[in-house]
Amino acid sequence: MGAKTLYDKLWDAHVVRENDDGICLIYIDRHLIHEVTSPQAFEGLRLAERSPWRREANLAVPDHNVPTTDRSQGIADPVSRLQVETLDKNCAEFGITEFKMDDPRQGIVHVIGPEEGATLPGMTVVCGDSHTSTHGALGALAHGIGTSEVEHVLATQCLIQKKSKNMLVSVDGDLGHGISAKDIVLAIIGEIGTAGGTGYAIEFGGSAIEALSVEGRMTVCNMAIEAGARAGMVAVDDKTTEYVRGRPYAPKGDVWEQAVTAWKKLHSDVEARFDRVIQLDASKIAPQVTWGTTPEMVVPVGGRVPNPEDEGNVVKREGMQRALRYMGLQAGTPIGEIALDKIFIGSCTNSRIEDLRVAADVVRGRKVATSVKQALIVPGSGLIKRQAEQEGLDKVFMEAGFEWREPGCSMCLAMNADRLEAGERCASTSNRNFEGRQGHGGRTHLVSPAMAAAAAVTGHFVDVRALL
Amino acid sequence: MESFKRLTGLVAPIDRSNVDTDAIIPKQFLKSIKRTGFGPNLFDEWRYLDHGEPDMDNSQRPVNPDFVLNLPRYQGATILLARENFGSGSSREHAPWALLDYGFRVIIAPSFADIFFNNCFINGILPITLDELAVDRLFADVALNEGYTLTVDLETQTISLPNGDTMNYKVDVFRRHCLLHGLDDIALTLQYIKEIKAYERRRRVEAPWLFPEEGL
Numbered sequence: 004m005g006a007k008t009l010y011d012k013l014w015d016a017h018v019v020r021e022n023d024d025g026i027c028l029i030y031i032d033r034h035l036i037h038e039v040t041s042p043q044a045f046e047g048l049r050l051a052e053r054s055p056w057r058r059e060a061n062l063a064v065p066d067h068n069v070p071t072t073d074r075s076q077g078i079a080d081p082v083s084r085l086q087v088e089t090l091d092k093n094c095a096e097f098g099i100t101e102f103k104m105d106d107p108r109q110g111i112v113h114v115i116g117p118e119e120g121a122t123l124p125g126m127t128v129v130c131g132d133s134h135t136s137t138h139g140a141l142g143a144l145a146h147g148i149g150t151s152e153v154e155h156v157l158a159t160q161c162l163i164q165k166k167s168k169n170m171l172v173s174v175d176g177d178l179g180h181g182i183s184a185k186d187i188v189l190a191i192i193g194e195i196g197t198a199g200g201t202g203y204a205i206e207f208g209g210s211a212i213e214a215l216s217v218e219g220r221m222t223v224c225n226m227a228i229e230a231g232a233r234a235g236m237v238a239v240d241d242k243t244t245e246y247v248r249g250r251p252y253a254p255k256g257d258v259w260e261q262a263v264t265a266w267k268k269l270h271s272d273v274e275a276r277f278d279r280v281i282q283l284d285a286s287k288i289a290p291q292v293t294w295g296t297t298p299e300m301v302v303p304v305g306g307r308v309p310n311p312e313d314e315g316n317v318v319k320r321e322g323m324q325r326a327l328r329y330m331g332l333q334a335g336t337p338i339g340e341i342a343l344d345k346i347f348i349g350s351c352t353n354s355r356i357e358d359l360r361v362a363a364d365v366v367r368g369r370k371v372a373t374s375v376k377q378a379l380i381v382p383g384s385g386l387i388k389r390q391a392e393q394e395g396l397d398k399v400f401m402e403a404g405f406e407w408r409e410p411g412c413s414m415c416l417a418m419n420a421d422r423l424e425a426g427e428r429c430a431s432t433s434n435r436n437f438e439g440r441q442g443h444g445g446r447t448h449l450v451s452p453a454m455a456a457a458a459a460v461t462g463h464f465v466d467v468r469a470l471l
Numbered sequence: 472m473e474s475f476k477r478l479t480g481l482v483a484p485i486d487r488s489n490v491d492t493d494a495i496i497p498k499q500f501l502k503s504i505k506r507t508g509f510g511p512n513l514f515d516e517w518r519y520l521d522h523g524e525p526d527m528d529n530s531q532r533p534v535n536p537d538f539v540l541n542l543p544r545y546q547g548a549t550i551l552l553a554r555e556n557f558g559s560g561s562s563r564e565h566a567p568w569a570l571l572d573y574g575f576r577v578i579i580a581p582s583f584a585d586i587f588f589n590n591c592f593i594n595g596i597l598p599i600t601l602d603e604l605a606v607d608r609l610f611a612d613v614a615l616n617e618g619y620t621l622t623v624d625l626e627t628q629t630i631s632l633p634n635g636d637t638m639n640y641k642v643d644v645f646r647r648h649c650l651l652h653g654l655d656d657i658a659l660t661l662q663y664i665k666e667i668k669a670y671e672r673r674r675r676v677e678a679p680w681l682f683p684e685e686g687l
């Protein structure tokens with residue numbers, strides 16, 4: 004048998020059947036569900052009088068629409084409330100485990116999957132959400148699906164899929180002090196572009212990826228989709244198994260030992276061939292800041308807003324001009340001169356405990372700049388929130404002038420009450436800076452948690468390394 | 472799903488790359504629990520001058536006269552011409568639902584985002600990938616000729632231009648078959664119940680941790 008990549012191994016282990024033309028039926032081990040992309044799928048199931056194929060393979064949580072302030076009053080917006088209630092009803096009707104809004108384990112679906120041990124190495128993991136790629140950090144094959152596919156997985160535990168090509172993004176060398184996983188992945192997207200990974204499954208490897216915590220690897224895999232790849236993944240190592248050990252849904256006893264033995268094989272063989280290989284030098288990566296309306300519009304914090312006139316490609320140039328207009332920026336402006344109205348630290352990209360710790364380290368003993376109208380910290384899950392409170396991080400943030408919120412997607416996409424007003428500029432640790440993403444007319448700059456914290460206390464972008 | 476064999480239709484151009492699904496259908500409309508009714512909010516932020524919310528009467532809203540789909544010459548278009556990486560970002564199937572509800576059955580672009588591409592087929596929309604030069608030519612043709620129509624044939628995998636030229640494209644055998652016959656994926660997969668069960672039996676032995684007795 005030939006040498007295989009990690010993706011080949013994960014794929015091969017899940018093929019139920021293959022057509023002559025390469026279309027496969029793929030078995031899905033874990034299906035995560037949230038309130039936005041599932042109602043029509045459950046409705047379809049009901050109309051066809053079908054029931055879930057394997058109830059216990061599903062785990063549901065409301066996250067997009069939930070309020071991040073006091074929840075005792077429920078959800079004020081009736082449309083949001085109906086969507087969350089519909090999820091509750093569907094899960095009750097079909098017998099699917101759900102962490103409801105008032106459950107201490109509730110949180111962003113991509114944060115709670117790994118946190119609960121509900122996503123494990125070697126699994127196929129899907130969810131009606133493009134950032135499902137996050138779970139690939141555990142050595143799983145994880146990707147987003149549409150609502151019809153949500154229904155398909157519910158009904159059959161399978162998906163109809165064609166295999167992607169293999170890409171390796173190898174990041175080697177030592178990351179500088181104050182530089183994080185977020186900077187790595189923004190630098191990667193800056194390099195290959197938002198369509199660079201289209202048609203590929205990306206494996207992130209190299210010594211800099213190995214040196215990251217599992218949480219950091221989640222940040223990187225989270226944004227694989229922003230590079231155009233449905234799935235991102237990292238090989239299993241001791242950090243992965245240590246991360247999983249003892250989690251509520253992780254295997255126990257003999258089965259644990261058996262699982263760990265199997266998981267140790269979840270890496271690309273030395274001889275494995277990739278269709279495309281990208282190499283990055285970690286030591287050259289500076290803190291990254293996006294200036295435009297796609298994640299590939301990114302520069303190091305010491306840089307300037309680029310000039311569209313320097314771009315040869317017409318479609319690209321017009322895209323840059325449009326982005327500058329939308330963002331209210333002038334070509335040539337130093338990134339450090341961009342002032343912020345709001346700060347958002349949260350989302351499935353950067354709301355885990357280590358993100359909050361890093362941000363707190365920057366904030367400790369400082370105050371949110373008076374020019375900043377609002378600075379939000381939204382932990383990724385109830386358990387992370389509790390952990391942070393035990394460590395006293397909530398106090399650090401609140402003393403500095405941040406708001407300490409309940410877990411959820413929040414201002415990452417502004418489906419709840421947290422949002423930017425038109426023209427407001429935000430340093431955000433989320434993953435998308437699209438037009439209107441954080442609120443109609445809102446202007447988003449994507450950064451790491453440390454950089455968002457630094458922007459909060461100075462009121463403008465600044466190289467966080469100067470504050471450490 | 473409605474089958475797709477052949478369509479002659481008016482072409483509307485969206486001349487920008489990386490059109491993401493947030494732009495195709497903004498998040499506030501995702502609060503719906505239905506599959507239909509998204510058409511009036513397709514490209515909402517570009518199409519109207521005010522900020523749209525789900526409960527609004529769209530016919531009363533101020534439209535953006537400069538947005539291409541609002542131009543009289545493109546009313547009734549069923550074929551959308553687009554640039555690279557169309558449908559990037561969120562996996563929301565509301566994007567193809569909105570395009571379909573508006574009336575688009577075909578989208579032509581140099582490249583599509585993977586999840587969106589797949590979601591199109593499942594909903595009876597034909598996404599066609601053509602090389603950049605061909606797409607450039609179509610953009611130029613559309614701009615010059617009011618009432619520009621194309622005939623898209625899925626059986627022969629060809630696009631016929633008004634001047635008689637044809638362009639060829641390729642669609643996966645399986646996807647083409649499903650679209651031509653309007654087949655439902657779930658019904659297809661359920662023909663293989665035996666295989667799925669056999670796979671599960673094998674995996675239960677190989678990887679018992681994936682089938683814990685207590686479940687979730």
Ligand code: SF4
Binds near residue numbers: 350351412433
């Ligand atoms: S945090 Fe943002 S990107 Fe992540 S699942 Fe929620 S809305 Fe999507």
